[in-house]
Amino acid sequence: MILCGMIIGKAAAIFDGKHATLIQAFGPEARGSAASAQVTLSDEPIGYPYVRRPDVLVVMSPDAYTTFLPTLKEGGTLLYESDLVQPDHQVPAGVKKWGVPATRLAEELGRRLVMNIVMVGFFAATTQLVSYEAAKKAVLDSVPKGTEELNVRAFEAGYNFGRELLVGEGHRVA
Amino acid sequence: MHADPKGVLTGLHFMDGDHAACEGAIAAGCRFAAGYPITPSTEVVERFAARIPLVGGVFIQMEDEIASSIAILGAAWAGQKVMTVTSGPGLSLMMEHIGLAAMTETPCVFVDVQRAGPSTGLPTLPAQGDMMQVRWGSHGDYGIIALSPNSPQECFDLAVKAFNLAELYRTPVFLMMDEVVGHMTERVAIPKAEEIEVVPRRWTARKPGEYKAYEPGEDLVPEMVKAGDGYRIHVTGLTHDERGYPAMNPQAQDRLVRRLVEKIRRNAHKLVDVRGDHLEDAEVVVVSYGITSRIAAAAVEEARQAGRKVGHLRLVIVWPFPEKVVAELAARVKAFVVPELNLGQMVYEVQRVVAGKAPVVSVPHAGGTVHQVDDILQKILEVAP
DSSP: OHHHHHHHHHIIIIISOOEEEEEEEOOGGGTTSOOEEEEEEESSOOOSOSOSSOSEEEESSHHHHHHHGGGSOTTOEEEEETTTOOOOTTSOTTOEEEEEOHHHHHHHTTOGGGHHHHHHHHHHHHHOSSOHHHHHHHHHHHSOTTOHHHHHHHHHHHHHHHHHHHHHTTOOOO | OBOOGGGOOOEEEEEEHHHHHHHHHHHHTEEEEEEOOOTTTHHHHHHHHHHGGGGTOEEEEOSSHHHHHHHHHHHHHTTOEEEEEEOHHHHHHHHHHHHHHHHHTOOEEEEEEEEEOSTTOEEEEEOOTTHHHHHHOSSSOOOOEEEOOSSHHHHHHHHHHHHHHHHHHTSEEEEEEEHHHHHOEEEEEEOOGGGSBOOOOOBOOSOTTTOOTTOBOTTSOBOBOOTTSSOOOOOOSSOBOTTSOBOOSHHHHHHHHHHHHHHHHTTGGGGOOEEEESOTTOSEEEEEETHHHHHHHHHHHHHHHTTOOEEEEEESEEESOOHHHHHHHHTTOSEEEEEOSSSSSHHHHHHHHHTTSSOEEEEOOOSSSOOOHHHHHHHHHHHOO
């Protein structure tokens, strides 16, 4: 999750020429377990560093869904791992919900580990907050040497899934 | 003199403040660090330990902070640029050797990534509670320099500056980060080596026999030699004469200690580093530093949108305190607002310098997170006409 935030922030700040601030939230108890990343993206320099009411919430586990759903801004966007998280009646009306079976797509590519990169691709396609090119460059810049090809395929799997989802819903996609 | 390209990671990075501070130190020529890892500063030494063997330096993980802070002084007298890295609990342990560094005029940098205290406090959460300790924490009279970055970029830039000032003034210099700045990741642009100005040690040109270890120059700073160069020198925490030998009398004490204070005080005008916003027409000035300055800047903008004449003075160099700048503002503005992540520290400096000419309002916060923009905005609106 932290790597997702890192890649999205890097895509915006380094490759899209915008501003990005990433805060990693963890307590001593969170090392090795639940972790969250808060990313602010802006055309202007960023002041207040924390995200209190996200416009976009990305959850990969039921725990994260329960913990963070109440913080999601009205009319915001919920992106979720659709085999792990089932959005329920608590999702406020007006929130855009888009799910991706990130784990399954990653397993199909041979490595479950790259589910987070699938999610980065899905994020880029659905939110369009970072460009395809920038996000892909950020993935390549962030993953261990020798894993580039696998990670790019994971990114594209998530990106294409998101794009088709949007097209299917009649959205215009860049 | 320019940075050694071997240590400079020129380019654009998406990097946290701890790592950026480490890169700044290496770019500035730091080739020795000793430390005892402590959250939220650990990433600084983690990176240093991984990087420094590649550029010909040394990192030692010591048994504690007391040992770390004396190890760097030894390495400095062996000719190295040095730092140690810690957080509040460790800084408390280092106080004795901060005094020794001041007394022996050893160039050295202390990176303090502040977390909420007292004692173990909140290890993973921010505060700005060490601002007075860093100025006054060791016993006796001496001067120090402290810088307060508000972004990973400034962690890099001000780390370089900290090393340069340590060499110029031969005094401990403190990079006063906080947990948010240390752990936040943003774009960091590292310039080319030839664009990074690096101050070399002030080595003496005098020959052995003519050189006195503590004979001050015009700016009150003595020239230095290092162990192994063939000079007979004596370095002691006892009050000493210009040769460096113990001199146990009030005259030697007055001459030495007055100079330790004066070399910073008399050069304070060269040590002003502040950023002003909207100060031209300001009737109320918010004074802030470090992470709090980012929240303060947002509050100032909101207050201005609400039609209030508010300005923002951000202290980049916090110690020495920019007395002249604040005094000039005090002569023409109606109030000061001082938010900080402690229950009142630098606000006392502002009050001291404003000296009753205007009300000085504290916006305290016990730490653990940063202020809300509204906390600061409300105080501004209370005092702004």
